[in-house]
Amino acid sequence: MLSRFRGLMTRLWTPLADALLRAGVSPDAVTITGTLVVVVTALWAFPTGHLLLGGVLIAVFTLTDSIDGVMARRAGRSGPWGAFLDSTLDRFGDGAIFAGLVLWYTGGGDSRPDAVLALACLVLGSIVPYARARAEGLGMTASIGIAERADRLLAVLTATILVGAGLPGVVMTVVLALLAVASAVTVVQRMATVRRQARQAAP
Template sequence: MLNRLRGAMQRVLTPLATALLRAGVSPDAVTITGTLAVVVTALWAFPTGHLFAGALVIGLFALTDSLDGVMARQSGRSGPWGAFLDSTLDRFGDGAIFAGLVVWFVGGGDDHLTAVLALACLVLGSIVPYARARAEGLGMTASGGIAERADRLLVALLAAGAVGLGAPTVVLTVVLGLLALASAVTVVQRMAKVHRQAVAVTE
């Protein structure tokens, strides 16, 4: 879902990417700045109960996350380092988003079930990309599944924003529960995919 939006955003961001490159800004600087903005916003806005503002700002940066990639392709700097940096810093952003929700619902939000589900999303959300990275390190593939990162973030941010605008907290509780379940299923799907490949190699 969010991946398709990013495809459209890449075309919109091309003029901005060109302008930044002309100004001497590097793709890595954009990656790092975007991550810092997401982390700071998530760890300030969510723990203080500003769910809508936090979701809005983070969603904006999520949609423009492909800006560094557009810049790298334009400047001929696409390569493994940029991909590694982007994927690594994504983990900081994801962690901050769900950690911020955990802090809010443990404290001022006063909803421990929602906090537990946000924590589950945080943990399982880190296992999903690890399964893929570990598989690729072993020469296999483990992409796909029902809960890709972009979709998980979009759904979580929409639910958080809705609660921030006055929707009942149960909306976010249900969404986080479904996301945690979908993440768990995705981990199992990726494990099964790797298992099939491993069995095929030994046959």
């Protein structure tokens, strides 16, 4: 859903991307720095109960996630390495967010059901991009799905911020449950898409 706004985000971040390039900052440096901030914040703020602070900080850096791509295109450095680095480090950030929530709910948050749901989101969220990558490695496509990465992050960070601001914990429970179901559906959708393509390509 949020992929429709990529053009808007590109126009929004172009001035900042140009400024960073003029300052001698490389796209790779922006990618790595953003990932480090997200990982450290998620693994510190969430387990210690700072849901509002952690959610806001991660949301800010998540919104700026496309700056490195804009910088690479503006500098004429777009290529396989940048795409590989960005996608790989995204997995670290996503994993840290849900791992931080698992640690919170198995500790101070004291909610085993929410911990299980966050763990399910963590596992299924890693399978979703793997299914697409594996399909593309086999010469097929699997970009279909109701729960893309940006949508999952928007949902979990919004819920984290709202609960951290004082809303009942059931808000997080509902969001995590919906995300787990949506991620599972997306995996099934991608498997079905690849199976259909494989059958069509079979002699």
